[in-house]
Amino acid sequence: MADQSVTTGRLPTPASGSVRALLQAASVRDRFEQVMGDKHKAAMFIASLSTLVYAKPKLAECDPNTVIAAALQAAALDLPINENLGFAYLVPYKGQARFQPGYKGIIQLALRTGQYLKLEVAHVLEGEVEIVNRFTGQLRFSPPQSETVVGVLAYLKLASGFEKFVYWPLDKIHAHARHYSQGYDRKDGAWQTATPAMELKTVLSDLLRTWGIMSIEMRQALAADEPTDDQRPANGNGASHAADKAALYGPDEDAPPAPPSAPAEPEPPYASNADADAEIAVRDAQASRSKGRHRIGSAEGGAE
Numbered sequence: 001m002a003d004q005s006v007t008t009g010r011l012p013t014p015a016s017g018s019v020r021a022l023l024q025a026a027s028v029r030d031r032f033e034q035v036m037g038d039k040h041k042a043a044m045f046i047a048s049l050s051t052l053v054y055a056k057p058k059l060a061e062c063d064p065n066t067v068i069a070a071a072l073q074a075a076a077l078d079l080p081i082n083e084n085l086g087f088a089y090l091v092p093y094k095g096q097a098r099f100q101p102g103y104k105g106i107i108q109l110a111l112r113t114g115q116y117l118k119l120e121v122a123h124v125l126e127g128e129v130e131i132v133n134r135f136t137g138q139l140r141f142s143p144p145q146s147e148t149v150v151g152v153l154a155y156l157k158l159a160s161g162f163e164k165f166v167y168w169p170l171d172k173i174h175a176h177a178r179h180y181s182q183g184y185d186r187k188d189g190a191w192q193t194a195t196p197a198m199e200l201k202t203v204l205s206d207l208l209r210t211w212g213i214m215s216i217e218m219r220q221a222l223a224a225d226e227p228t229d230d231q232r233p234a235n236g237n238g239a240s241h242a243a244d245k246a247a248l249y250g251p252d253e254d255a256p257p258a259p260p261s262a263p264a265e266p267e268p269p270y271a272s273n274a275d276a277d278a279e280i281a282v283r284d285a286q287a288s289r290s291k292g293r294h295r296i297g298s299a300e301g302g303a304e
Contacts, residue, residue: 011054019053019064028068035075045075048082049090058092058188066096073099073224077109077217086197089190093183100190101221103201106208109221115213118157121204123149123196129167139165152199154207166207173199201225 014020022028023046032042049071053060059067070090074081079088079101087105091098101109103121110116127145132138139153151170157163168176177198183189191198205222208214214222 011050014050017064019060019062019067020050022064022068023050031072032075035072036078042075045071045081048080052081052083052090056092059090059097062092062095062097066098070097070099073220077101077105077221079105079108079221091183091190099224101201101225103197103204106201106204106218106221109215109218110208110212112217113213113215115159116156117159118155118163120156121152121154121200121207123199124151124153124167126150129153131167137165139167152203154200154203156207156212158213162211164207164211166203166211168203168206170199173202176202 011020014024029042029046032046033039036042036045049067053067067090071081074088074090077088081088081090083089085104086102087108088102089100091100107119107121110119125144125146126148127142129151130140130142132140149170152168152173154166155164177184177191181189181191184191186192205225208218209222212218
């Protein structure tokens, strides 16, 4: 007998306590409706989430409450979680799910602000970009010399007329990823399965964080994309920390000097308060005797 879920086009009955079971609870559905402000959109989003969890066993194994919370973040930003679209992702990590925006989702949030006339991000081929002045960001553009990808260029132009280019070579992008992404080497992680998209997002995020006008929604999305303390590898995820640091920040001589160490506190001149009091008493007595001798000498001089 054929599986009823196949013949009817519906997913099988969810297990008790699973994410899909929670999605059937009225309180959870009401929460999505409240966040999205539209009952029909909420129903479509919930259906998409249920399908995603069913298709990704590792996501289904995560704490169901974290899956719901991550999905609510995407819903609040009105970003679809269909991975084929590339706007937002629910990423399993150590038994918990995390919301992560895709670079397309970040672009969508930026364009919604109405502050950007242009916003572009693309891979750069060998010979296309030459840095003329790294202090001003001045670049020179030329026809590519080959089809070899050497970096990523992001560009924005605001409604005010301000514009900015940011260029990162590939070695800097991947050094950044190794340093900040715990899942960089995971075979099923985004850095291995969707490398070009992650390279684009890294440079685009840096451009917007540094030079862009950030709406509340953009801040929320980019903050969700930052690693938590337990996700920051202490040594570049097993790679050479010195090499990663050089690729990220340049040679050591370009690094800002270390702050001066605080001066050591002087040792107290006395072992105790009693010793200090005794020393003060001795000094007072000596001063008193000196004044007495001075008065006697003055009187004798006057008698002469």
